[in-house]
Amino acid sequence: MLFLLVATVSVLRSFMKTKDLETFVFNGKNYSLLSRTFQDAFFSLGLLTFRYYPEEKTMIISDKFAETYQVAKVYPNMPYSFAGAVIAEEERQSFYELIEKLEKGEKKVSNTFESVSGDCFRVTIVPCEWNNERKPIVALGFVENIEKQNRSEKLFMALAKDYGSIYYIDVEKGVLFPYRISDDIKREYGEAIRENSNYEHLINCYIDKTVIDAEKDEMRKICSYKFIEECFKEKDIILHDYRGIRDGKTIYCRLKIAKLQNSEKFSDFMIAFSDTTKAKIFEVERLAYVDPVTEGNNYNYFKKQLSETNKPGYFVSMDIHQFKIVNQICGVKVGDRVLKEIWNTIVENLKEQDFAARVNADHFVVFAPTSPREEIESKVGKVTSDLSELSKKMRWPRLHPYFGIAKWVPGQNIEEVYSYTTFAKHSVKDEKNVNFQFYSVEESDKVIEQKKMEDNFYDAISGNCFEIWYQPKVSPVCGRIVGAEALVRWRREDGMLVPPGMFIPVFERDGLIRILDEYIFDRVCHFIKARTKKNLPVLPVSVNLSRASICYEGIVEQYDKIVQDVGINPKYVPIEITETAAVSNSDIKEISNEFCRRGFVLCMDDFGTGYSSISLLNSLPFANIKLDKSLIDTIGEEKGLKSIKHIIALSKDLGMTITAEGVEHESQKNSLMDLKCDNIQGFFYSPPVPEKEFVNLL
Numbered sequence: 001m002l003f004l005l006v007a008t009v010s011v012l013r014s015f016m017k018t019k020d021l022e023t024f025v026f027n028g029k030n031y032s033l034l035s036r037t038f039q040d041a042f043f044s045l046g047l048l049t050f051r052y053y054p055e056e057k058t059m060i061i062s063d064k065f066a067e068t069y070q071v072a073k074v075y076p077n078m079p080y081s082f083a084g085a086v087i088a089e090e091e092r093q094s095f096y097e098l099i100e101k102l103e104k105g106e107k108k109v110s111n112t113f114e115s116v117s118g119d120c121f122r123v124t125i126v127p128c129e130w131n132n133e134r135k136p137i138v139a140l141g142f143v144e145n146i147e148k149q150n151r152s153e154k155l156f157m158a159l160a161k162d163y164g165s166i167y168y169i170d171v172e173k174g175v176l177f178p179y180r181i182s183d184d185i186k187r188e189y190g191e192a193i194r195e196n197s198n199y200e201h202l203i204n205c206y207i208d209k210t211v212i213d214a215e216k217d218e219m220r221k222i223c224s225y226k227f228i229e230e231c232f233k234e235k236d237i238i239l240h241d242y243r244g245i246r247d248g249k250t251i252y253c254r255l256k257i258a259k260l261q262n263s264e265k266f267s268d269f270m271i272a273f274s275d276t277t278k279a280k281i282f283e284v285e286r287l288a289y290v291d292p293v294t295e296g297n298n299y300n301y302f303k304k305q306l307s308e309t310n311k312p313g314y315f316v317s318m319d320i321h322q323f324k325i326v327n328q329i330c331g332v333k334v335g336d337r338v339l340k341e342i343w344n345t346i347v348e349n350l351k352e353q354d355f356a357a358r359v360n361a362d363h364f365v366v367f368a369p370t371s372p373r374e375e376i377e378s379k380v381g382k383v384t385s386d387l388s389e390l391s392k393k394m395r396w397p398r399l400h401p402y403f404g405i406a407k408w409v410p411g412q413n414i415e416e417v418y419s420y421t422t423f424a425k426h427s428v429k430d431e432k433n434v435n436f437q438f439y440s441v442e443e444s445d446k447v448i449e450q451k452k453m454e455d456n457f458y459d460a461i462s463g464n465c466f467e468i469w470y471q472p473k474v475s476p477v478c479g480r481i482v483g484a485e486a487l488v489r490w491r492r493e494d495g496m497l498v499p500p501g502m503f504i505p506v507f508e509r510d511g512l513i514r515i516l517d518e519y520i521f522d523r524v525c526h527f528i529k530a531r532t533k534k535n536l537p538v539l540p541v542s543v544n545l546s547r548a549s550i551c552y553e554g555i556v557e558q559y560d561k562i563v564q565d566v567g568i569n570p571k572y573v574p575i576e577i578t579e580t581a582a583v584s585n586s587d588i589k590e591i592s593n594e595f596c597r598r599g600f601v602l603c604m605d606d607f608g609t610g611y612s613s614i615s616l617l618n619s620l621p622f623a624n625i626k627l628d629k630s631l632i633d634t635i636g637e638e639k640g641l642k643s644i645k646h647i648i649a650l651s652k653d654l655g656m657t658i659t660a661e662g663v664e665h666e667s668q669k670n671s672l673m674d675l676k677c678d679n680i681q682g683f684f685y686s687p688p689v690p691e692k693e694f695v696n697l698l
């Protein structure tokens with residue numbers, strides 16, 4: 001621009017000499033203006049002209065000026081008249097100041113203004129005649145529309161923040177002017193950019209040297225004039241991300257090409273480059289470590305943090321009881337919101353060095369270094385009450401969390417510790433009062449063992465690993481075997497025998513017991529059948545029916561079908577149901593009646609262990625009652641013997657026979673015999689024995 005001005009001023013000088021001025025009279029005074037030819041010449045340079053007469057406070061503007069801005073030609077009462085007509089209100093003051101400076105004798109004044117119609121232009125005024133006091137009497141003014149320059153300045157400002165290298169491309173000359181060159185580019189290309197400013201040459205050099213091979217062609221296309229020209233027909237900005245190699249490493253870069261003029265014609269543009277590697281890494285990290293639902297940390301973040309932690313502490317995992325209800329009732333969208341609020345609640349309860357994450361679904365984890373156990377407990381309590389408050393306030397289904405907690409020491413396997421917390425958490429699930437559990441190794445070993453059992457169950461059934469042992473029931477009066485109880489054992493691969501107490505409770509929990517009970521029942525039926533077939537003496541062998549098996553629909557029909565299929569009389573396979581099952585199952589009356597109706601004999605097992613109910617004895621059709629070992633063990637005590645006496649008497653009154661279990665000593669046998677106990681099952685006579693041995697006893 002400065003060059004333009006210098007040129008203009010020299011044109012002006014020569015023109016002054018030629019006196020090629022148009023003069024006209026205004027208010028009786030002669031004023032002059034540049035001739036139309038000169039006005040056109042300046043206009044083609046992007047300049048509009050005017051003359052200013054400071055003494056008269058009058059401005060005469062060129063015809064081109066008046067046409068361009070659609071304003072009057074002559075302005076007396078300067079600077080107010082011109083400012084009022086042409087310059088935007090908020091900028092008028094600085095125009096007055098400009099004129100004031102000129103009148104005070106400055107050699108050149110210049111400033112940019114916005115016009116009333118919103119254009120941006122620069123006014124430059126140069127005095128060209130002076131009075132004796134060296135005060136200007138005539139000045140020549142130029143107005144240049146600086147939209148183009150302004151836009152590039154604005155663009156530069158906009159680019160400056162994010163782009164390391166910015167260049168101005170003069171399309172006509174095919175040259176590139178650097179506005180700014182990044183340190184990396186300077187280091188790599190040195191002065192080359194300034195020495196040879198040919199745009200196409202430079203851009204090709206850059207592409208060859210920096211852009212990765214796979215993206216070179218694409219980049220060449222995007223930087224070509226042809227492509228840019230095409231794009232500029234539709235948009236002002238071209239953005240392109242590409243990868244390069246710098247110092248042997250992949251870098252991520254962004255290219256921005258911006259149009260400078262709003263014209264149809266393809267003209268100069270700016271091109272800027274930025275190294276977005278850091279941002280890219282940041283973004284990749286963000287995506288890798290942020291949970292999309294809570295916008296907090298995800299489990300990857302948690303693991304990363306934990307692996308970098310050098311302090312021991314507590315690893316806590318948390319679930320919400322029945323969270324699926326929230327989704328079912330409120331919908332998934334609200335469900336997500338709830339999860340976010342749960343996350344916020346957790347975060348509010350974190351101490352400075354704690355960190356947390358959402359793993360998935362409603363599973364969250366927290367790590368609290370070096371907190372004492374009590375602190376963790378109170379933290380867990382606080383989160384519980386906060387969540388309860390929250391759900392109340394929001395009218396959501398109650399958010400009841402439960403926690404599993406394990407100790408963590410630096411260097412430990414994270415997934416392993418996480419599995420400990422999950423394990424501890426699951427052992428909470430059933431408990432109503434406490435909602436957290438610390439992990440213990442013994443507990444865990446037990447569960448692992450149980451899991452193994454569950455996994456091996458079907459193989460064990462098909463591999464005949466469940467053995468039936470028989471424990472004789474003996475009449476104490478004559479000492480003869482009158483029956484037996486079938487008791488299951490599990491023969492492990494290594495030959496070890498596992499007692500039922502180790503696996504029955506496990507299978508009762510997961511429902512496999514129904515299959516096992518039925519299997520034992522079926523085998524005992526076949527045992528009876530085999531003996532009948534061989535015309536050997538047959539005695540009833542009772543089988544146990546777990547309280548978990550009773551709950552299954554059609555159990556009676558199923559057992560009935562088995563005896564029918566095998567072809568034996570159900571009286572040979574009495575069914576032992578524990579007293580507790582009888583007390584707790586409301587359908588027991590119906591089921592037991594149905595068993596009896598089909599000819600089965602029922603024994604009430606383990607009488608005396610649970611909430612012994614004599615009235616139950618009355619209302620249910622049990623033919624036999626088995627006194628539990630714990631009762632038998634009280635025989636030595638006065639009160640014990642008395643109560644056994646009453647139970648036996650009452651049972652007999654109700655028409656039941658009595659079997660005493662767990663009789664180990666002769667004295668016990670004698671006492672029971674005195675009380676007219678019908679049968680005795682206990683180590684005193686025989687422990688449970690394998691089938692072969694039992695058969696020999698008969």
Ligand code: C2E
Pocket residue numbers: 471486487488499500501504513516517520544545546576605606629661662663664681682683684687688
């Ligand atoms: P239960 O039905 O009350 O069986 C009697 C248990 O007392 C047997 O233990 C037996 O070995 C033990 N016992 C008998 N006499 C004595 C004695 O004099 N001293 C001592 N210390 N113990 C004696 P076992 O075989 O370990 O069975 C334990 C429980 O496992 C059984 O108690 C029964 O509830 C359950 N069970 C066994 N087999 C099955 C089955 O096939 N199905 C179901 N559902 N439960 C079974």
Ligand code: MG
Pocket residue numbers: 485543544576605
């Ligand atoms: Mg039993």
Ligand code: MG
Pocket residue numbers: 605606626628661
């Ligand atoms: Mg028993």
